[in-house]
Amino acid sequence: MLDHSTDLDNIFQALADPTRRAIVEQLGIGPKSVSEIAAPLDMTLAAVVQHVQLLENCQLITTQKQGRVRTCRIKPETLKTLEGWLNQRRRQWEQHFDRLAAVLDEPSPKRKKP
Amino acid sequence: MLDHSTDLDNIFQALADPTRRAIVEQLGIGPKSVSEIAAPLDMTLAAVVQHVQLLENCQLITTQKQGRVRTCRIKPETLKTLEGWLNQRRRQWEQHFDRLAAVLDEPSPKRKKP
DNA sequence: GCAATACTAAAGTATTTGCTTGACTATCGA
DNA sequence: TCGATAGTCAAGCAAATACTTTAGTATTGC
Numbered sequence: 001m002l003d004h005s006t007d008l009d010n011i012f013q014a015l016a017d018p019t020r021r022a023i024v025e026q027l028g029i030g031p032k033s034v035s036e037i038a039a040p041l042d043m044t045l046a047a048v049v050q051h052v053q054l055l056e057n058c059q060l061i062t063t064q065k066q067g068r069v070r071t072c073r074i075k076p077e078t079l080k081t082l083e084g085w086l087n088q089r090r091r092q093w094e095q096h097f098d099r100l101a102a103v104l105d106e107p108s109p110k111r112k113k114p
Numbered sequence: 115m116l117d118h119s120t121d122l123d124n125i126f127q128a129l130a131d132p133t134r135r136a137i138v139e140q141l142g143i144g145p146k147s148v149s150e151i152a153a154p155l156d157m158t159l160a161a162v163v164q165h166v167q168l169l170e171n172c173q174l175i176t177t178q179k180q181g182r183v184r185t186c187r188i189k190p191e192t193l194k195t196l197e198g199w200l201n202q203r204r205r206q207w208e209q210h211f212d213r214l215a216a217v218l219d220e221p222s223p224k225r226k227k228p
Numbered sequence: 229g230c231a232a233t234a235c236t237a238a239a240g241t242a243t244t245t246g247c248t249t250g251a252c253t254a255t256c257g258a
Numbered sequence: 259t260c261g262a263t264a265g266t267c268a269a270g271c272a273a274a275t276a277c278t279t280t281a282g283t284a285t286t287g288c
Contacts, residue, residue: 009132016126017246021199028206035264047247049265068255068264076207083200085135086193092142093190131276149234161277163236182234182285 007081010058015082019043020051027061027074034070121195124172129196133157134165141175141188148184 015021023037038048052072055061059078063070129135137151152162166186169175173192177184 006132008135009130012126012130012135013245016123016130018120018123019246021122021126024203025206028203028210030210033264043246044248045265046249046267049267050246065265068253070265074203074207076204079200079203083204086197086200089138089142089188089193090190090197092139093188096142096144133276147234157276158278159235160237160279164276167236179235182283184235 007058008085011060011078011082014055014058014060017051020055023048023051023055023072024060024074027072031071031073034072037072121172121192122199125174125192125196128169128172128174131165133162134169137162137165137169137186138174138188141186145185145187148186151186 015024019041022041026032026037034049034052035045037052038045041048052061052063052070056063056072059075061072062075063072065071129138133155136155140146140151148163148166149159151166152159155162166175166177166184170177170186173189175186176189177186179185
């Protein structure tokens with residue numbers, strides 16, 4: 001693996017796991033404690049804690065502990081990083097298709113700059 | 115790992131690797147052969163071939179071989195799967211914030227239940 | 229024909245990942 | 259105060275990942 005470890009790496013890596021994506025989806029509905037997140041998942045609480053920590057490390061969620069309960073919430077702005085990359089790609093291939101379309105649309109020397 | 119292995123899993127997994135993201139970005143500019151893709155990358159051709167195969171398997175790119183040259187192009191529609199998920203998330207947390215805003219916009223300065 | 233080119237396939241390896249178990253701490257509620 | 263609850267920490271482990279090397283097979287150009 002090359003060394004340009006970016007935010008994007010960590011975000012994609014985090015969301016590549018179905019369990020973690022499920023957590024993000026659940027927190028999209030509203031905040032939850034670690035136990036509440038764990039309840040429907042078929043794994044130990046310890047495993048869920050590790051997923052939660054990873055999601056917090058890459059800023060996809062924030063957490064705060066009061067008493068013995070840690071409450072988790074999504075941090076929507078981090079998904080904007082993803083959206084940004086995706087928008088770049090879309091712009092790129094839309095441009096690519098425009099160019100392709102331009103070539104295909106060229107039945108006579110009439111369009112664009114000659 | 116749970117068993118709901120989806121397209122989304124594979125797409126996120128594919129894009130979690132910086133090398134593969136770089137390939138997708140390069141192909142966004144235009145089609146390239148495997149060797150052309152490999153040229154700027156600091157790894158063997160064999161390694162690049164493996165990345166290309168993975169990207170093709172999860173439909174992020176298409177390839178076709180003519181003669182001894184395999185030409186690779188992005189397949190933009192696959193990124194729509196990603197966009198779809200992201201849009202769902204955005205809708206979700208926008209709604210969440212609307213609800214939050216509604217609570218905060220409560221007219222009375224008293225914050226307790228009547 | 230023959231060598232260089234452009235991959236491809238298989239096997240091996242170091243590291244990372246996604247869990248588990250077990251022991252431990254802190255807090256709440258009766 | 260005492261036990262149940264909520265989470266944390268550290269090892270350990272099997273499987274997956276991102277490479278490598280080696281040994282091929284088709285094509286192409288001269």
